[in-house]
Structures are given as structure tokens and as C-alpha cells.
Amino acid sequence: MNGNEKINSISKKIENNKELTKTEILSLKLMPFTSYSETVEEMTLKTAQLTNKITTLTPSEINKIKYIQQAVCSKVIDEDNQPRIMEEIKMRNTLYDQAWTQAQEIGKIEGQKIGRKEKEIINEINKKQNKEYPSKKH
Incomplete structure (x- = not known):
């Protein structure tokens, strides 16, 4: 050709x-x-x-x-x-670039959500432990 x-x-x-x-x-x-x-x-x-x-x-x-x-x-x-x-x-080649950027943003947002949720869970556990096992003062 x-x-x-x-x-x-x-x-x-x-x-x-x-x-x-x-x-x-x-x-x-x-x-x-x-x-x-x-x-x-x-x-x-x-x-x-x-x-x-x-x-x-x-x-x-x-x-x-x-x-x-x-x-x-x-x-x-x-x-x-x-x-x-x-x-x-x-x-x-916009689709690839857009998909990559979007995936990074979603990952960042999801990571922040997970971090906040983990922090809430840890705080709840600490509150329950403090109620069940109050610190003893000598």
C-alpha cells in the first residue's frame, strides 16, 4: 500500500x-x-x-x-x-489520562474516608475501655 x-x-x-x-x-x-x-x-x-x-x-x-x-x-x-x-x-490520549487522574482522586478520597472511619472506631474502643476499666488512682 x-x-x-x-x-x-x-x-x-x-x-x-x-x-x-x-x-x-x-x-x-x-x-x-x-x-x-x-x-x-x-x-x-x-x-x-x-x-x-x-x-x-x-x-x-x-x-x-x-x-x-x-x-x-x-x-x-x-x-x-x-x-x-x-x-x-x-x-x-485523554481517556487514559483522565482515568488515571480520577483513580488517584478516588483513591485519595477513599483513603481519607477509611482513615476517618478507623479513627472513629479507635475512639469508640477507647471510650468503651475507659468505661469498663477506669484507671485506678493510688
Whole structure:
């Protein structure tokens, strides 16, 4: 498959807010494995940038594309060029980031609730012990 033709075709569809086919979505995931005139780094970066412009897919669908792009990037791009491309890929990977942030907040809130409940239980135990076993004064 000619990657340059495919990416130009997909780009026009995205600019015109047209739905992408399953084959086009698959192409966004695996573009580095097509033939093209740019370097693998340039094509991978272009594909990630193009994915960030998609408005016709749900965030979940975009994230699925990006997960594959991340895996491909880590396998086909040399380590020196990975950070720049990974930043672009992660740019709209919002569901993962939001889920992580939300999980941290929930964990913090739940931890605070548990801590307060434990403190209440300890206070109750101490009160009962003080009633049942008052301290003896000599």
C-alpha cells in the first residue's frame, strides 16, 4: 500500500469531517509498515498528528488507535526519536489520562474516608475501655 497516497486521502477526509472506514483506521495504526517517501519517523509523526485532528471518532476509538501507535513507535522508531513522537501520540490520549487522574482522586478520597472511619472506631474502643476499666488512682 502506498502510505503517502493513503495518508493524503485520510487527511482530506479528516479535514472535511467525513467518517473514516475501518481500513483507514487500520492504516492510521499501521502506517509505518506501508511504503512511503519519508523516513519512518516522519511518517509515524505525521500519522500521530493526523490522528489528533480526527473529530468523527469517539475518544475511545481514538485511544485505541493511539495505543497501537505507541506500541508501533516503541518497536520501529529508534530510542532517540521516540520521545518527540510519543508526545504527539499521547496528545489526545485523554481517556487514559483522565482515568488515571480520577483513580488517584478516588483513591485519595477513599483513603481519607477509611482513615476517618478507623479513627472513629479507635475512639469508640477507647471510650468503651475507659468505661469498663477506669484507671485506678493510688
